[in-house]
Amino acid sequence: DGGITQSPKYLFRKEGQNVTLSCEQNLNHDAMYWYRQDPGQGLRLIYYSQIVNDFQKGDIAEGYSVSREKKESFPLTVTSAQKNPTAFYLCASSGDSSSGNTIYFGEGSWLTVV
Amino acid sequence: AQKVTQAQTEISVVEKEDVTLDCVYETRDTTYYLFWYKQPPSGELVFLIRRNSFDEQNEISGRYSWNFQKSTSSFNFTITASQVVDSAVYFCALSEPHDFTGGGNKLTFGTGTQLKVEL
Numbered sequence: 001d002g003g004i005t006q007s008p009k010y011l012f013r014k015e016g017q018n019v020t021l022s023c024e025q026n027l028n029h030d031a032m033y034w035y036r037q038d039p040g041q042g043l044r045l046i047y048y049s050q051i052v053n054d055f056q057k058g059d060i061a062e063g064y065s066v067s068r069e070k071k072e073s074f075p076l077t078v079t080s081a082q083k084n085p086t087a088f089y090l091c092a093s094s095g096d097s098s099s100g101n102t103i104y105f106g107e108g109s110w111l112t113v114v
Numbered sequence: 115a116q117k118v119t120q121a122q123t124e125i126s127v128v129e130k131e132d133v134t135l136d137c138v139y140e141t142r143d144t145t146y147y148l149f150w151y152k153q154p155p156s157g158e159l160v161f162l163i164r165r166n167s168f169d170e171q172n173e174i175s176g177r178y179s180w181n182f183q184k185s186t187s188s189f190n191f192t193i194t195a196s197q198v199v200d201s202a203v204y205f206c207a208l209s210e211p212h213d214f215t216g217g218g219n220k221l222t223f224g225t226g227t228q229l230k231v232e233l
Contacts, residue, residue: 031219042118042205042223043159058220088157094219101147101209101219105159 003027004106006091011111013078013085021076021109023091032074033092033103036060043090049074078111086113116141118208120224127196127231135191135227137206143167148182148189149207149221159205165189196231203228 004025013019025032031050035043045058049068063082068074074093078085091106117140127133139148150162163173165182173180177194193200203226209219 040123040225042225043221044223045220048220090157090159092159102149102161102164103209103219103221104161105151108157110157 004091004093004104006089006106006109009107009109011109012114013111015113016080018077018079019111021078021089021091021111023074023076023106024072025074025091025093025106026072027093027095027104028071029093029095029104030071031094031101032068033094034058034064034066034074034076035090035092035105037088037090037108046076046089085111087111116143116146116208116210116222118206118222118224120204120206120227122227123225124228124230127229129197129231129233130195132192132194133196133229133231135193135204135206135229137189137191137224139187139189139206139208141187141208141210143210145210147209147219149209150180150189150191151205151207153203153205153226155202162191193229196229198231198233201229201231 007022033048034046037043044060046064047066049055052071055066055068065077089109092103094101094103119138146167148165151159153159170182179192181190205226206224207221209221
């Protein structure tokens with residue numbers, strides 16, 4: 001099936017540890033994104049990538065890092081520098097203007113710091 | 115800067131009632147897109163509709179309808195004859211495609227409206 005796959009669904013991290021969230025898409029989309037969602041709030045953009053080997057900071061990039069070595073993959077690393085990492089993380093992708101650049105989302109990953 | 119306001123934090127209705135979710139946006143751009151997404155308890159955001167700023171026609175899709183009014187900067191979403199399966203958080207979002215130079219676009223989300231449909 002075509003879509004966006006995020007893993008793991010649930011992840012627990014000890015303070016001081018880095019963790020990496022996986023995101024894979026088979027939609028042949030050029031652009032990929034990572035959003036963070038906190039309870040009762042909207043989504044906020046962490047990083048985005050418009051093309052392989054290129055990515056840009058979003059609104060809340062501090063404490064996070066990404067890579068885009070392949071078109072299909074856009075992993076997010078939550079580093080120990082992120083002071084409040086417990087949240088729901090959503091990966092997304094979008095195609096070209098023919099689709100109105102509609103952004104499609106994965107199922108999300110819950111990260112909890114213990 | 116763009117902004118999306120969903121003033122209704124939570125709405126509760128009884129099944130079969132009609133319900134309207136409000137969305138008001140702010141943007142300085144003349145070209146933009148508006149979106150609605152549904153987030154069921156499972157967490158995934160499900161795309162419902164995209165509307166560009168040059169198309170003010172209302173749209174109906176089954177029990178769903180959308181009312182876009184540029185004069186009031188609103189893009190409201192109505193569910194007719196609501197069902198329990200409609201229970202979810204609904205997000206309105208705005209994008210300005212030219213935020214990105216090479217394609218793609220950046221979404222600004224509202225804080226969402228929690229809709230609870232009860233029997």
